[in-house]
Amino acid sequence: MNNKTLASIACILSLFITATLVHADDTVSNVQNSSYHDDDEDEDGLAVCATSNLKGKARGWCESYCGDHQCGTLGGTVPSDSKATVPGKVCSLLLAKLKAYLGQSADYPCNTVKQTITLSPSLSFPNTQFGVSSAPQTVILTNVSSTLFSVIPSSITITGTQASAFSQTNNCSSLAPGASCSINVVFTPQVPSPLPPAGTIVSSLATLSVSNGQSILASVSLDGKATAEPQVSVSPASIDMTVTSDNGSGSVFSQITISNSANATSNLLISSIQITGSVFSKDSNCDSAVIPPGGSCIFNVNFAPTGQSVVVQTYTGSITINDNSPTTPETVSLTGASHCVLCLLR
Structure with a gap:
């Protein structure tokens, strides 16, 4: 007798389950039949669930007679011969092997409800x-x-x-x-x-x-x-320089630091550094510099007035730094003062 014939017999017998299908000292109660359609297998089936007392041990069991189906939920006690339950599943009852009494040894998971x-x-x-x-x-x-x-x-x-x-x-x-x-x-x-x-x-x-x-x-x-972007900072934000001489001429310098933050996610690329003010100049140390995250570049700004006829002469200018940062351009204001000592005597 092949499996298909056995499955057909099982389908018929499942509609009339009685205690005669199990050993004489076993009892079966609370028998419930329910039809279902297995979407995974595209198969109609009949699930039979019951409470049994097999060999003196009360347990719930369930058989799927016209096709198997993934377990969802079944009330009752998980028997000792069940497969281990899986986290996230409510039950995995393979139970009393009712099919074994019909000449089949396969166990079937039970219930027609899928967790969704x-x-x-x-x-x-x-x-x-x-x-x-x-x-x-x-x-x-x-x-x-x-x-x-x-x-x-x-x-x-x-x-x-x-x-x-x-x-x-x-x-x-x-x-x-x-x-x-x-x-x-x-x-x-x-x-x-x-x-x-x-x-x-x-x-x-x-x-x-x-x-x-x-x-x-x-x-x-x-x-x-x-x-990805650099994070630029320029310091100081402003520079004030002073020259004192007989005629107000002379030269002094100050330094500007361009930094790329250690948290930057791109190199800082300096495209140009421009300066205004005729008495101000700079060196080319940071022109076209590539500054990695955490790095910096320093350049000098010079103040060199050429002399005057007044006691104090003031000057203004600026530094403009163009780069690939989101805040470009950055600017530094420049101021200078020259003091003519001899001009006091004129």
């Missing part, structure tokens, strides 16, 4: 500075099945090549049918290596998933962006 959840929405984070955490965004997990869904720490995962850029916290535990919980996700973009050119938009992609311990039930995409 939803996750929404997918998240897209706005441009965030590298190394800085964004404000949290929320994904809602909803149990849309008719059975309890247990959420354990390993149920919620973030995967993908940029998964480390995302983190999550949640208030999820056991969700009754129709209940929801919140999963808060934070985006902290990681500094890329090697450093990309300034202005490059670096995307981080990952997937937030919820599983039942065996398979993923729902997932949403996570998308965060950060722009």
Whole structure:
């Protein structure tokens, strides 16, 4: 007799289950039949569940007679001969092997109810500075099945090549049918290596998933962006120099430092340094400089008045630094004063 014939006999007998199908010292009660359609196998079937007292041990059992079906929920006690329950599943009852009495030895998982959840929405984070955490965004997990869904720490995962850029916290535990919980996700973009050119938009992609311990039930995409850029600072912001001589002529200098922050995610490229004021000049030390994160460049500014007929002569000028930072150009104000000692005697 082949398996197909046995399955047909089982389907017929399952409609009329009595204690005669089990050993004489066993009892069967609370027999319930329910038809179902297995979406995975595209197969109609009949599930039979009952409470039995097999060899003196009370247990619940369930047989699927016209096809097997993934376990969802069944009340009763998990028997000792059952497979171990899987985290996230409510039951996994293989139970009393009623088919064995019909010449078959296969065990079948039970119940016609599948656990179903939803996750929404997918998240897209706005441009965030590298190394800085964004404000949290929320994904809602909803149990849309008719059975309890247990959420354990390993149920919620973030995967993908940029998964480390995302983190999550949640208030999820056991969700009754129709209940929801919140999963808060934070985006902290990681500094890329090697450093990309300034202005490059670096995307981080990952997937937030919820599983039942065996398979993923729902997932949403996570998308965060950060722009590679230098972080320039110039000091001092202003310079004041003084020359004192017989006729007010002379020369003094001061220094300006251009720095790229250690937190920068791109090299600072100096394209030009311009100076105004006829008595001011600079050296070319930082012209066209490439300053890496954490680096700096120093150049000199000279004040050289050529003489005058008044006791005190004042001068103004400025330094303009053009670069590839978001704050370009940076400026430094210049002031100078020359004092003519002999002019007091005229």
